[in-house]
Amino acid sequence: MPVKNRFSEMLSEIxxxxxDIHENPEILFETHRTSALVAEKLKEFGCDEIATGIGxxxxxxxxxxxxxxxxxxIGLRADMDALPIFEATGLDYASKTPGAMHACGHDGHTAxxxxxxxxxxxxRNFDGTVVVIFQxxxxxxxxxxxxxxxxxxxRFKIDEVYGMHNWPGKPVGSxxxxxxxxxxxxxxxxxxxxxxxxxxxxxxETIDTTVMASHLVIALQTLVSRNSDPVQQMVVSVxxxxxxxxxxxxxxxxxxxxxxxxxMSTEMRDLAAKRLPEIAEGVVQTFGGTMDVxxxxxxxxxxxxxxxxxxxxxxxxxxxxxxxxxxxxxxxxDFAFMLEERPGAYILVGNGDTAPVHHPEYNFNDETIPxxxxxxxxxxxxxLAG
Numbered sequence: 001m002p003v004k005n006r007f008s009e010m011l012s013e014i015x016x017x018x019x020d021i022h023e024n025p026e027i028l029f030e031t032h033r034t035s036a037l038v039a040e041k042l043k044e045f046g047c048d049e050i051a052t053g054i055g056x057x058x059x060x061x062x063x064x065x066x067x068x069x070x071x072x073x074i075g076l077r078a079d080m081d082a083l084p085i086f087e088a089t090g091l092d093y094a095s096k097t098p099g100a101m102h103a104c105g106h107d108g109h110t111a112x113x114x115x116x117x118x119x120x121x122x123x124r125n126f127d128g129t130v131v132v133i134f135q136x137x138x139x140x141x142x143x144x145x146x147x148x149x150x151x152x153x154x155r156f157k158i159d160e161v162y163g164m165h166n167w168p169g170k171p172v173g174s175x176x177x178x179x180x181x182x183x184x185x186x187x188x189x190x191x192x193x194x195x196x197x198x199x200x201x202x203x204x205e206t207i208d209t210t211v212m213a214s215h216l217v218i219a220l221q222t223l224v225s226r227n228s229d230p231v232q233q234m235v236v237s238v239x240x241x242x243x244x245x246x247x248x249x250x251x252x253x254x255x256x257x258x259x260x261x262x263x264m265s266t267e268m269r270d271l272a273a274k275r276l277p278e279i280a281e282g283v284v285q286t287f288g289g290t291m292d293v294x295x296x297x298x299x300x301x302x303x304x305x306x307x308x309x310x311x312x313x314x315x316x317x318x319x320x321x322x323x324x325x326x327x328x329x330x331x332x333x334d335f336a337f338m339l340e341e342r343p344g345a346y347i348l349v350g351n352g353d354t355a356p357v358h359h360p361e362y363n364f365n366d367e368t369i370p371x372x373x374x375x376x377x378x379x380x381x382x383x384l385a386g
Contacts, residue, residue, distance in 0.1 A: 007370040007377075010115055014373070015366045017041070018111035019093040022364070025082030025100040025107075028141040029056045034080045034110065038134045041114050045121040047132075055147030059134040060156060061117060065126040067386055072128040074383055075153075075161035075342070076376050077335060078113035079106045079138035088360035104357045105166040108364030108372070110134060112164075115369065116376035127386035131156045133338075142299070144334035153341045160308055161344035162379050163335040166368055168357060170350030173371030175316035176326035177347045179309040183302035184233070184262040185269045186332030187295065191216065191280050195289040197245075197253035206251045212287040213241065213255040219283045220276065223261070227275050233264040234272065235330050262330045264301055273297070302336035305343040312345040315378040319371055323347075349375065 007014070017037075026034050035057045042050045042061040049062035087094050087101040095101045117132045133152070137143030152158070170176060193216065195207030217238045228234045240258035245251075261276065263269040277293045284291040316323035326348055335346050349372050355362040 006119060007115060007373040010118070010373070011366070011369055014111050014115040014369050017114055018107050018364065018366060018369070021107040021110055022102045023093045023096055025095050025097055025102045027082055027084055027100055028137040028139065029143065031057045031080045031136040035059050035134070035136070038080070038110065038114065042117060042132070045118045047117065047121055054152055055136065055143050055150050057136040058143060058147045060152065061132040062156065063117065063120050063130040063132065064124070065128050065130070065384060065386070066124045067127045068129065069386070070128045070384060072159050072384060073131055073157050074128065074380055075131045075133055075156070075158040075338070075344070076113060076116065076379065077133040077135055077161060077163045077338060078109040079135050079143070080110050081106055081136050081139050081141070081143070083139055083358060085358070085360055089363050091363065101360065102364070103359060103362045104139065105351065105362070105364040106138065108166055108368065109164065112369055112372040113376060115373040119373065119377055120380060126380050126384035128384035130380050131158055138334050142334055142337070144337040148337050148341050158342055160383070161338045161342045162308070162312060163338070163344070163346040164372060164375065165333070165346070165348055166351040166364060167348040168351045168354045168362070170348065172350050172352040172365055172367045173320050174322070174324070174350040175313070175320055175347055175375070176324040177304065177309055177313050177316065177345065178326045178328070179304050179306045181264045181301050182304050182326065182329060182346060183333040183336065184264055184330045185301045186298040187261045187269065187272065188298060189259055189261065189276060189296065190294045191257045192292045193255045193257065193284055193289055194291060195253065195287070198251050200249040200251055203251060207288045208251050209255040209289060210243065210252065212284055212289050213257050215287070216257060216280055216283045217241070219279050220259070222279065223272055223275055228268055228271060232268050233328060233330065234268050235262040236272070262332070264328060266301070269301070299332040299334045300336045300340065302333045302346060303339055304345045305339065308343050308345040311383065312347050312379065315382055316347060316375055319374045319378060347375070
């Protein structure tokens with residue numbers, strides 16, 4: 001495929017961009033250096049329009065084709081932010097910022113989309129307009145939602161939008177996708193259990209919050225086992241159990257339990273939001289305590305649109321020879337907000353035999369770059385064929 005050959009020629013240049021971004025990670029909306037680098041590159045490539053500050057620190061570039069008879073505009077999105085992790089790769093281009101690391105490959109996503117933007121700006125072999133979207137704060141900040149709420153889709157007249165994520169464990173340059181629900185809704189909860197503290201030798205004089213909260217942790221699992229439809233997907237994880245006491249002989253006045261609920265449908269999401277507080281209230285009342293619960297809606301279910309998914313898979317097959325059916329992923333992805341506003345699809349590209357994402361030894365595989373860039377360019381040149 002000619003496009004793929006072109007990106008093989010550009011590999012060393014794109015790799016240099018990627019490693020520079022890796023060395024200088026920025027978290028959430030603090031992607032000031034990365035955003036400036038992206039805007040500078042887009043200007044250097046000759047993009048027709050460059051907008052900064054979309055969704056606080058997002059960057060958008062507009063590339064017009066040789067003609068615009070179709071009147072169509074395709075959006076291509078990459079995320080830019082890093083994670084609050086101490087890097088343990090030992091690479092010569094490892095993070096220079098302690099406690100921040102590109103442990104999910106967003107450095108690779110940004111570099112690949114920059115590579116595609118450079119190629120598309122040079123060739124313009126399409127009928128219509130391309131909007132390249134560089135998004136901050138995918139890792140928990142909802143940068144995708146922020147960019148949409150800033151009016152990005154209407155401002156740039158985007159008709160369809162496509163996204164991509166690297167996937168450790170899949171062969172380098174291979175692809176996988178699925179229509180419909182793909183990544184889970186990711187909601188969080190915090191429950192503060194209040195009892196009566198006291199001496200550990202006199203439990204009868206207390207309302208023991210540790211016992212209460214321990215029963216609560218177990219009871220919350222009935223959301224999955226006894227409240228939800230067994231053929232639906234739901235994961236409830238208690239991830240934090242905190243008291244204000246550090247002493248061995250004190251029963252604490254309060255215990256705070258935190259965790260996450262992941263679902264694959266609006267029905268299951270609404271059920272969890274209703275039943276979790278009810279279950280917590282019942283357990284706490286049984287032991288004579290009180291509680292305060294905060295259930296926080298996070299990213300919605302990411303749903304791939306049928307037609308666009310089929311098209312994205314066909315482009316991937318031309319790049320790598322095939323495109324597999326992807327499994328459901330219980331992790332979250334805030335590209336979901338963009339897919340709620342416009343039809344589109346999200347695909348996985350193989351990162352090879354590497355550490356998993358969000359691991360301190362993870363690293364984006366630069367050998368993935370030609371395939372990823374080729375998919376971006378193929379989406380444009382085929383969807384907007386003149």
